[in-house]
Amino acid sequence: METGSTKFMKAIRIHTIGGPEVLTYEDVPRPSAESGEVLVRIHAAGINPADWRGRAGYLELPEELRPKIPRPSIPGSDISGIVEAVGPGVDEFSVGDAVYGLVRFPPYTEKGGGKGYAEYTTAPVTDLALKPATIDHIQAAAVPMAALTAWQLLFDHANLQSGQTVLVNGAAGGVGHFMVQFAKLKGARVIGVASGRHETFLRELGVDQFIDYTSNSVEEVIRDVDLLLDNVGGPNGYRLLDIIKRGGTLIPVNIGNYPPERLAELDVTRKDRQVRSNGAQLSEIGRLIDAGQVRIAIDSVFSLAEASKAHEHGEKGHLQGKIVLRVVD
Numbered sequence: 001m002e003t004g005s006t007k008f009m010k011a012i013r014i015h016t017i018g019g020p021e022v023l024t025y026e027d028v029p030r031p032s033a034e035s036g037e038v039l040v041r042i043h044a045a046g047i048n049p050a051d052w053r054g055r056a057g058y059l060e061l062p063e064e065l066r067p068k069i070p071r072p073s074i075p076g077s078d079i080s081g082i083v084e085a086v087g088p089g090v091d092e093f094s095v096g097d098a099v100y101g102l103v104r105f106p107p108y109t110e111k112g113g114g115k116g117y118a119e120y121t122t123a124p125v126t127d128l129a130l131k132p133a134t135i136d137h138i139q140a141a142a143v144p145m146a147a148l149t150a151w152q153l154l155f156d157h158a159n160l161q162s163g164q165t166v167l168v169n170g171a172a173g174g175v176g177h178f179m180v181q182f183a184k185l186k187g188a189r190v191i192g193v194a195s196g197r198h199e200t201f202l203r204e205l206g207v208d209q210f211i212d213y214t215s216n217s218v219e220e221v222i223r224d225v226d227l228l229l230d231n232v233g234g235p236n237g238y239r240l241l242d243i244i245k246r247g248g249t250l251i252p253v254n255i256g257n258y259p260p261e262r263l264a265e266l267d268v269t270r271k272d273r274q275v276r277s278n279g280a281q282l283s284e285i286g287r288l289i290d291a292g293q294v295r296i297a298i299d300s301v302f303s304l305a306e307a308s309k310a311h312e313h314g315e316k317g318h319l320q321g322k323i324v325l326r327v328v329d
């Protein structure tokens with residue numbers, strides 16, 4: 001099959017839920033832009049935990065809450081690339097523009113998710129922004145979901161104020177490293193929790209205090225934070241509740257165990273929120289990147305065909321920044 005033609009492209013598809021081995025590299029029909037969309041020639045695609053959770057069937061969720069994803073499907077929602085064609089009614093972008101975005105997230109739309117593990121995808125123009133000029137596509141593809149999650153949780157939902165104290169658990173990962181930087185830019189005092197090998201990295205990003213969770217119990221050394229951003233969660237998530245001051249806020253970014261009665265005793269408000277595609281916010285974040293105020297950490301880069309290796313690596317945990325698939329050399 002000729003993938004140089006306009007009819008087909010290379011993509012990763014999932015035919016059945018399972019381990020990384022179900023990610024298959026194959027020839028699939030190339031999409032075309034509909035009204036309000038552009039067709040993007042993808043140069044790089046970011047990888048997120050949501051991708052491997054979807055691939056595995058969202059087993060961490062109760063069965064009734066698991067999204068039903070039609071198969072076969074192309075995973076991925078973070079892209080950076082070049083506009084190849086514009087659909088009817090589009091005047092926000094032109095052919096040749098370099099763009100990046102979190103595409104169709106949450107992915108429960110009629111069209112499915114962003115389908116980023118591919119040579120091309122279509123995207124609603126509202127999900128995209130011009131790629132920051134000072135970074136390449138690999139770096140740009142690392143930004144959308146992680147940075148939008150950090151931005152929306154800190155500013156739209158927690159309403160972070162200058163002078164407040166924030167603890168970021170899982171501070172060195174994709175979401176965490178943006179939380180640290182955005183909270184510092186806002187004038188907050190930031191405590192970063194991660195394993196020891198990330199200490200220098202997190203201090204360079206500006207954390208005021210670093211805690212290595214492998215050698216310290218956070219709950220024994222910290223008290224009275226205004227905001228706990230818990231990127232780790234899990235069955236022991238409740239252990240960190242005592243560090244939040246009365247009237248403070250918990251944002252569980254990952255799924256965790258936080259008993260409601262304990263939250264009530266401590267007078268802590270819990271806010272569960274899911275990230276949403278937002279091209280306008282990516283433009284704002286892009287301006288900070290171009291101004292040199294936000295750094296992007298790349299944990300590792302794999303080719304599109306190596307997506308299963310990339311998932312294997314991500315699922316081991318302990319990332320410093322983001323994993324990205326290189327689609328165009």
Ligand SMILES: NC(=O)c1ccc[n+]([C@@H]2O[C@H](COP(=O)([O-])OP(=O)(O)OC[C@H]3O[C@@H](n4cnc5c(N)ncnc54)[C@H](OP(=O)(O)O)[C@@H]3O)[C@@H](O)[C@H]2O)c1
Nearest residue numbers: 049149170172173174175194195231253254274275318319
């Ligand atoms: N609510 C939403 O809309 C939303 C959006 C995006 C992501 N998420 C979720 O948020 C979570 C984080 O996403 P991500 O992309 O940042 O993941 P990630 O890149 O895999 O980062 C997770 C980080 O946590 C650290 N970590 C692991 N165990 C830890 C522990 N016990 N204590 C402290 N740190 C620990 C890891 O490194 P070290 O162990 O080496 O420190 C790693 O740096 C995921 O569960 C993801 O599904 C939710």
